[in-house]
Amino acid sequence: MIYADNAATTRMSRAAIDAMLACMEDNWGNPSSLYGAGQRANEALQDARERIAACIGASPKELTFTSSGSEADNQALISAARLGERRGRRHILSTAFEHHAVLHTLKKLEREGFEVELLLVGEKGTVTAQQVAAAIREDTCLVTAMYANNEVGSVLPVGEIGAVCRARGVLFHTDAVQAAGHLPIQVEKQNIDLLSLSAHKFHGPKGAGALYARQGVPLVNVIEGGAQERGKRAGTENVPAIVGMAAALEEACAHMEENAEKVSALRDRLIAGLSRIPHCGLNGDPVNRLPGNVNFCFEGVEGESLLLLLDDRGICASSGSACTSGSLDPSHVLLAIGRPHEVAHGSLRLSLCAENTEEDVDAILRAVPEVVAYLRDMSPLWKDKISGKRAFVL
Ligand SMILES: *Cc1c(COP(=O)(O)O)cnc(C)c1O
Numbered sequence: 001m002i003y004a005d006n007a008a009t010t011r012m013s014r015a016a017i018d019a020m021l022a023c024m025e026d027n028w029g030n031p032s033s034l035y036g037a038g039q040r041a042n043e044a045l046q047d048a049r050e051r052i053a054a055c056i057g058a059s060p061k062e063l064t065f066t067s068s069g070s071e072a073d074n075q076a077l078i079s080a081a082r083l084g085e086r087r088g089r090r091h092i093l094s095t096a097f098e099h100h101a102v103l104h105t106l107k108k109l110e111r112e113g114f115e116v117e118l119l120l121v122g123e124k125g126t127v128t129a130q131q132v133a134a135a136i137r138e139d140t141c142l143v144t145a146m147y148a149n150n151e152v153g154s155v156l157p158v159g160e161i162g163a164v165c166r167a168r169g170v171l172f173h174t175d176a177v178q179a180a181g182h183l184p185i186q187v188e189k190q191n192i193d194l195l196s197l198s199a200h201k202f203h204g205p206k207g208a209g210a211l212y213a214r215q216g217v218p219l220v221n222v223i224e225g226g227a228q229e230r231g232k233r234a235g236t237e238n239v240p241a242i243v244g245m246a247a248a249l250e251e252a253c254a255h256m257e258e259n260a261e262k263v264s265a266l267r268d269r270l271i272a273g274l275s276r277i278p279h280c281g282l283n284g285d286p287v288n289r290l291p292g293n294v295n296f297c298f299e300g301v302e303g304e305s306l307l308l309l310l311d312d313r314g315i316c317a318s319s320g321s322a323c324t325s326g327s328l329d330p331s332h333v334l335l336a337i338g339r340p341h342e343v344a345h346g347s348l349r350l351s352l353c354a355e356n357t358e359e360d361v362d363a364i365l366r367a368v369p370e371v372v373a374y375l376r377d378m379s380p381l382w383k384d385k386i387s388g389k390r391a392f393v394l
Contacts, residue, residue, distance in 0.1 A: 041239050051249070
């Protein structure tokens with residue numbers, strides 16, 4: 001099997017599995033309990049907190065553990081909104097291609113009376129600090145812009161956006177789920193007030209995330225109950241998963257440069273090879289791009305059929321097309337970067353990691369052109385284009 005869907009989830013690293021197994025076997029106490037077994041679990045938790053904080057330039061007490069990246073996003077936005085409300089500010093700025101964990105939370109806030117403005121991301125899928133500066137108002141309480149996009153891989157200038165927000169006294173949240181462990185994060189230097197990350201996107205376990213909130217930025221509970229996480233997130237902490245998250249992030253950060261170099265070389269070979277397929281288009285920014293992200297639209301092809309045929313050949317990939325995402329509309333991200341519906345339906349995302357090899361890339365480069373040609377041969381739409389009855393888009 002060739003696994004090229006690392007933006008969806010990653011395989012756990014040996015270090016993360018070992019750390020978790022040891023924790024589950026030897027350190028299963030409740031970290032809130034006062035006796036030794038509990039205190040040992042609490043020490044493991046605090047150790048993980050220190051190590052994760054160190055990876056992003058934060059202080060341990062600025063980190064709250066959550067059940068996922070989605071939960072961290074929800075809590076960040078709701079907290080910033082409540083603070084804004086108290087100050088009479090109800091305007092929130094974001095981008096049109098955020099993850100649904102952000103967009104759907106913004107919808108909820110909109111129903112409560114907040115005014116949400118989504119900045120256009122353009123063809124390359126990015127927003128500039130100038131765009132943010134021009135859109136900030138007196139009543140803006142929050143800017144939330146992702147660090148790197150999970151579908152098209154574009155990397156946003158979060159440091160510059162952070163500087164604009166800080167200068168204007170507006171809270172800045174970034175969904176760094178695709179960036180953590182892959183791109184450098186320094187919350188102080190980048191003027192980030194709130195940041196979300198998720199373990200399973202950097203070879204840690206599923207069901208573990210963290211929310212960084214700069215000292216002095218008050219969090220609101222989205223899960224009510226006990227006083228865990230200094231009263232900011234109820235529920236007994238998932239100690240093994242958090243320990244696994246720390247091991248995975250530490251390892252990813254220790255090898256970040258070499259991994260990025262290796263993976264981006266594979267990515268560029270894949271992009272160069274797939275670009276030779278007629279009537280295709282690379283999605284996202286060719287330069288400011290996650291090391292592992294490849295995303296193309298192929299005209300006259302349906303994304304889901306493409307995925308099924310690639311699966312037959314042992315290749316795991318993903319698409320922003322209709323059926324895979326369970327909705328009739330193609331990906332909001334592809335529409336946001338200006339791809340017409342028809343073309344957005346024929347998208348393919350391949351997301352690589354350091355475990356992928358040159359051989360994987362060769363096999364993908366053999367399979368995709370064949371599968372695309374096969375599907376086009378069967379497509380009435382494609383026949384119309386070839387005969388000139390319909391125009392090509394790409
Ligand atoms: C995966 C992902 C999330 C959600 O993280 P979960 O831990 O799966 O809830 C949020 N934002 C981005 C950009 C992601 O890629």
